[in-house]
Amino acid sequence: MAKPEKTAAVAEIAEEFRGATAAVLTEYRGLTVSQLTELRRTLGEGARYAVVKNTLTKIAAEQAGVTGLDDLFVGPTAVAFVTGDPVEAAKGLRDFARANPALVVKGGVVEGKAMTADEIRKLADLESREILLAKLAGAMKGSLSGAVGLFAAPLSQVARLAEALREQRASQSAAETPAAETPAAEAAEAPAE
Numbered sequence: 001m002a003k004p005e006k007t008a009a010v011a012e013i014a015e016e017f018r019g020a021t022a023a024v025l026t027e028y029r030g031l032t033v034s035q036l037t038e039l040r041r042t043l044g045e046g047a048r049y050a051v052v053k054n055t056l057t058k059i060a061a062e063q064a065g066v067t068g069l070d071d072l073f074v075g076p077t078a079v080a081f082v083t084g085d086p087v088e089a090a091k092g093l094r095d096f097a098r099a100n101p102a103l104v105v106k107g108g109v110v111e112g113k114a115m116t117a118d119e120i121r122k123l124a125d126l127e128s129r130e131i132l133l134a135k136l137a138g139a140m141k142g143s144l145s146g147a148v149g150l151f152a153a154p155l156s157q158v159a160r161l162a163e164a165l166r167e168q169r170a171s172q173s174a175a176e177t178p179a180a181e182t183p184a185a186e187a188a189e190a191p192a193e
Contacts, residue, residue, distance in 0.1 A: 006056060013052060013060035016079075022086035022110040023079050024093060024120055025072045030102030036078075039103070042092045046084020052077055068114025072106040086110050090124035 017023060028036060028051065040049045054073035061069050082089040097103040105117045115123070 009053075010056050010060045010063065013057055013079075014063040016048070016050075016081045017061055017064035017066050020081040020083055022082040022089065022108060023066070024082065024089065024108035025069065025106040026078050026080065026093065027075050027104040027106055028078045028102070029076045029104075031100060035100055035102075039093075039096050039100075042096050043080060043082075043089055044084070044092065047080050047082045047089045047092070049078060049080045052079050066109050066112075069107070069109060077106070080108075087123055087126050090120050094121060094124040 036049070043049055054077050057077065057079065058070060058073045080089055080093060093103070093105055097105060105120050107114070107116050108120055109115065110123065
């Protein structure tokens with residue numbers, strides 16, 4: 001029968017998997033305690049970095065319904081449980097690994113999909129969610145401005161055409177009126193003899 005401490009640890013890790021949008025497995029062999037503390041600070045508040053036991057974490061992942069990680073539970077393993085933006089956490093891990101080559105990203109799971117170490121690196125190369133949303137909003141604003149211009153163009157063309165017709169009629173009326181009124185006006189002004 002399992003010891004209560006191990007059962008509690010499995011339940012805690014399973015809950016971490018359930019509550020996380022992403023979980024990135026790393027090998028931390030060769031890193032000092034101060035380097036691990038620095039890594040935890042680098043990941044920020046949106047992630048929790050924990051050194052775990054492979055067997056217990058494998059059981060917890062199965063209980064949480066996370067699949068595709070079984071091959072990664074080899075050697076010393078630590079998991080970054082990400083509750084915030086997975087891109088930001090992946091960038092933090094990538095940047096820390098560049099400065100500290102002893103940290104090796106093994107792979108992970110993002111929103112239920114298992115990912116390789118290369119896919120995690122590609123995720124780190126993406127821009128953050130906020131930047132992507134800002135770019136989308138800018139593109140949508142540009143499209144809306146174009147649509148407004150497109151819908152306003154026929155109205156302004158009609159307005160210009162109406163103004164041109166009005167001016168043309170006014171000039172034609174002005175040209176015809178003096179010629180037509182001159183003989184009639186002269187006849188009316190001539191004294192009767």
